[in-house]
Amino acid sequence: MDLNTVVELCDARQRGTWRPGDAWLGGGTYLFSEPQPQLRRLIDLSRMGWEPVRQTPAGDLEIAATCTIAQLSRHGRQAGWQAAPLFExxxxxxxxxxxxxxxxxxxxxxxxxxxxxxxxxxxxxLDGVCTLLAQSGEVRRVPVREFVTGAGVKDLRPGELLRAVTLPARALESRTAFRQASLYGLGRSGALLIGARDPIDGEFALTVTASTVRPVQLRFAVPPNAEALREALEYGIRPQEYFDDIHGLPAWRRHMTFRLAEEIRRELVEEAGR
Structure with missing residues (x-):
């Protein structure tokens, strides 16, 4: 879609003064998918030269904000971590x-x-942490589960740029389980849950997304039984936090959340112990 209110395309390497009507341009798949009447300038990140994916000296994985889905998929398929299948x-x-x-x-x-x-x-x-760059040069680091605070709502200040997301080495060695549900065979996710078992102490973490307006993570120092998991979901997700749109009613999303969570628990706790 043409953005007929945009009058200027700027190179992000040549910093100017950020002003209302500016937007960062990465892949542009969202920006060009619908009208953006509030925009006047696009600040193009494509020439920043950021390495899409790199391993830090500490073994953490840094994913640049400009890394494409294809690049991340390819990297995940070649990796040897325990959690590598989760990327694909x-x-x-x-x-x-x-x-x-x-x-x-x-x-x-x-x-x-x-x-x-x-x-x-x-x-x-995978316990990712966002690195955020302000126009003043200030750097903030915010866990991903706190970065997204609602449906389309982020902890992102005016002019602030998401530079990268870092996944800790320990999380990359977690054993994981993935479950997804959609109303249609090729539909948008109505519920997407991921379970992870810590490679060192065996801690069990369940991350609930798609069915809720924000990521919800429940952590258990001791692997839970079915009753403990259900109780944690009951108290950990408020009724108004279940998302409501054409891709699923809150009641259905809640039902699938409880169902998929129990499947994940069985896979990572009960089946693993056999």
Missing amino acids: QCCRAFLASWKIWHLATVGGNLCNGLPAGPMISLTAA
């Missing part, structure tokens, strides 16, 4: 066209803050 599972949750697959970025998916954003699901479940 979340990338495939897009059910995107070839064009979207090669243009959409990890940063764009997080900054849209949509409940069904699978990059939110992936990075929240």
